[in-house]
Amino acid sequence: MRIETSVRAVASPAAPPLSRPKGLWALLVIVVAMAALPLIASTYTLTLMVPFFGFAIALLGFNLLFGYTGLLSFGHAMFLGVGAYATAVLTSKLGVRSFELVLLTAIAVSALIALPVGYLCVRYTRIFFGMLTLAFGMLFHSILFKFYGLTGGDQGMRVVRPLLFGMDSAGGKTAFLTGPFYYYALGLLAVLGFVMWRIVRSPFGLHLQAIRENAQKASYLGVQVSRTRLAAFVISAIYGAVGGAILAVSIGLADPEMVYWTQSGNLVFMAVLGGSGSFVGPVIGGLAFVLLHDSVMAATQYWRFVMGAILVLLVIFFPRGIAGIAGDVVARFRKGS
Amino acid sequence: MNITRRALMRGIGVAGLAAATPGIFAPAIAQAKPVRIGILAPRSGAMGTVGECGIRAVQWAAERMNKDGGIAGRPIELVIEEETSPKDTIERFRRLVLQEKVDCVQGLISTGVSLGVAPTAEEEQALLIMWDGTTQDGVKEAMPKSNYVFRSTDNECEAVMASLLAIKYFKGKIKRIAGINPDYSYGRNNWEAFQQILRRAGVEAEVVAEQWPKVGTMDLTSHVAALKAAKPDFIFSSMLFADLPVFMKQGSAAGLFEGVNIALPAAGWQINQLKKEFMPENVVFGHNTLYFALPTASPLQKAFVDDYMGRYKEAPHWEADRAYFALAAYKAGVEAANKATGRWPKLDEIIAAIPEQKVQSLGGPGQFRKDKIAEQTFYQGLSTNKNTYDFPTLSTVDSFTADQLQKPPGVDFWDWIKTSKLPV
Numbered sequence: 001m002r003i004e005t006s007v008r009a010v011a012s013p014a015a016p017p018l019s020r021p022k023g024l025w026a027l028l029v030i031v032v033a034m035a036a037l038p039l040i041a042s043t044y045t046l047t048l049m050v051p052f053f054g055f056a057i058a059l060l061g062f063n064l065l066f067g068y069t070g071l072l073s074f075g076h077a078m079f080l081g082v083g084a085y086a087t088a089v090l091t092s093k094l095g096v097r098s099f100e101l102v103l104l105t106a107i108a109v110s111a112l113i114a115l116p117v118g119y120l121c122v123r124y125t126r127i128f129f130g131m132l133t134l135a136f137g138m139l140f141h142s143i144l145f146k147f148y149g150l151t152g153g154d155q156g157m158r159v160v161r162p163l164l165f166g167m168d169s170a171g172g173k174t175a176f177l178t179g180p181f182y183y184y185a186l187g188l189l190a191v192l193g194f195v196m197w198r199i200v201r202s203p204f205g206l207h208l209q210a211i212r213e214n215a216q217k218a219s220y221l222g223v224q225v226s227r228t229r230l231a232a233f234v235i236s237a238i239y240g241a242v243g244g245a246i247l248a249v250s251i252g253l254a255d256p257e258m259v260y261w262t263q264s265g266n267l268v269f270m271a272v273l274g275g276s277g278s279f280v281g282p283v284i285g286g287l288a289f290v291l292l293h294d295s296v297m298a299a300t301q302y303w304r305f306v307m308g309a310i311l312v313l314l315v316i317f318f319p320r321g322i323a324g325i326a327g328d329v330v331a332r333f334r335k336g337s
Numbered sequence: 338m339n340i341t342r343r344a345l346m347r348g349i350g351v352a353g354l355a356a357a358t359p360g361i362f363a364p365a366i367a368q369a370k371p372v373r374i375g376i377l378a379p380r381s382g383a384m385g386t387v388g389e390c391g392i393r394a395v396q397w398a399a400e401r402m403n404k405d406g407g408i409a410g411r412p413i414e415l416v417i418e419e420e421t422s423p424k425d426t427i428e429r430f431r432r433l434v435l436q437e438k439v440d441c442v443q444g445l446i447s448t449g450v451s452l453g454v455a456p457t458a459e460e461e462q463a464l465l466i467m468w469d470g471t472t473q474d475g476v477k478e479a480m481p482k483s484n485y486v487f488r489s490t491d492n493e494c495e496a497v498m499a500s501l502l503a504i505k506y507f508k509g510k511i512k513r514i515a516g517i518n519p520d521y522s523y524g525r526n527n528w529e530a531f532q533q534i535l536r537r538a539g540v541e542a543e544v545v546a547e548q549w550p551k552v553g554t555m556d557l558t559s560h561v562a563a564l565k566a567a568k569p570d571f572i573f574s575s576m577l578f579a580d581l582p583v584f585m586k587q588g589s590a591a592g593l594f595e596g597v598n599i600a601l602p603a604a605g606w607q608i609n610q611l612k613k614e615f616m617p618e619n620v621v622f623g624h625n626t627l628y629f630a631l632p633t634a635s636p637l638q639k640a641f642v643d644d645y646m647g648r649y650k651e652a653p654h655w656e657a658d659r660a661y662f663a664l665a666a667y668k669a670g671v672e673a674a675n676k677a678t679g680r681w682p683k684l685d686e687i688i689a690a691i692p693e694q695k696v697q698s699l700g701g702p703g704q705f706r707k708d709k710i711a712e713q714t715f716y717q718g719l720s721t722n723k724n725t726y727d728f729p730t731l732s733t734v735d736s737f738t739a740d741q742l743q744k745p746p747g748v749d750f751w752d753w754i755k756t757s758k759l760p761v
Contacts, residue, residue, distance in 0.1 A: 044435035048428065145521075154449045154521040156423065158456065173460035174435065247424070252460070253453040257422040293425075298432065301380045301419060
């Protein structure tokens, strides 16, 4: 019961949505800021931003389930892994280096896996949905870990640098990550962010929110609850796989740790940190998490304790996350003026 | 502002003097600038104590070397980052290279992590000297030829040596073998190597049980029960994390080790946790490249072990030696290149110089081969509980050099196992 209450508190915004930064505009601000970042930031900071773009795309999908449909997945890292391993197999085993083909494959494979998994999972809600997704995530982890000949087991699989729009780039890996791939991944974030914006504002998105608020009432109104949830699950899986493909290129490796439950926990952390109740909250959470994680790790060996303490404080005192705090500040400023 | 002609001439004079004499001042500035060494080692989880031992040793080494003039006159400064998952460790590696601007990165224990970091080092053209983490599978694919990465001795060396000692001490008593090994490539390779070496030695043993606990499993009672039910006369286990003491404790409680001989090639990592109360005697006990109580220890090893045991009240293990060796090899390479060029050497000059240097490490002499793989001295033997510690020591100490236990350059490990001239 306690878990259910806290999840509701996070998933269901208490304040009116209008008090938050406008979703699409906020996303646009982030994209523009990221586009200008190479002018001022260090090379190392830029290398950190590439995984952030991957996480941000995955979180947009994750939030479709969590924030808009009220389904908290504890196994969503599975789809990061699908994208990462699709990238590894294509680039290092099959010699396919076109990143566009890699993305299409990752999308197709993730949809194929998400359909049966989602079909089983969306029949349940709350903790049961969470536990089922966790179980599927760990099952996938076991497959990656045990099928050594196929997946490289604990040692994972190498990811070869892909071609972007059929073009190779000169220079080392860092130049690639902070140059062409940086803008490619940022472009993907912008496009997929806009697509997600249209999805959540569409009748389908409203159905999801209706299901989140009261599935029974939504069903009476003619919403096909299971089918709509399944569609949301598949879309979120596709976003996860695209994010995983970006992560894999950044790391240069697809390994089972990427789908371990702790990585799913990180996704939940990022969503909570940013505020799952708003469209752009998880993206902000992803950025905050990447920067926080990096600086806390550099500052102390007890970084896990610090990160855990931050999560506890957030859930207790700021359940609507950074986006919620920002929304409150903006609202207060407007009221004051 | 008015500038007088005298002031202008004085300024030009000072500037001219400074421009004409860079050789006088630059070396002093260069020597004052520390050599920054990035360290990547686990500090928590299953490998936390192992990484901590390496960090303590490299801190001891840096302190000692700094008292002796550092590296070619420059003091050593350590920048420590934690080794965790491959993704996070690659990010920490990039931080060390791009942000902290270290001269060299050392460390890494997990093979899974090193396989991700090593190609990144090659891509970043950054010098990486690994402490550990070189299990066969994947290494040959991910690091077939490295320019910037110096790798440790093969992880399988300890299994090869333990297999040879099992034959040396227990040949004729090995009929029914059982293995309990960690469920990843290291454990699987070691178990396979053990069986192949037994066959090469003409030991026809029946495999009666194979157990593959996941690393970090703390309840091994079902595995112990399965082993006991199989009634082996020899158990081979390359478990090496915190689960090894748990296995020995639970196995001892279940009477698993009565009348059974055992080989624990990597037990040295857990030396402080393997208490006499549950450790049988005459175990083939592996200490890898550092046996803390070596009777013929060098003054360097004695000084380190005394300091370490005095400060931390526990025995150091081989990760300390690996950490010391990495730093000592880098120092030797830099100083040799410095001597040859008469200036602070460039990265490629350091890399070229390192394999030429024979290094006195904590556990004994060692050096890097031309293919940038370490060759060190290994110690194992039969264990005894007759000592003043609360854990076993060795009653007989066998030592092999890595060239006896490790495949030569360019040869596949499994081909080498089948065809090599083994020392026992």
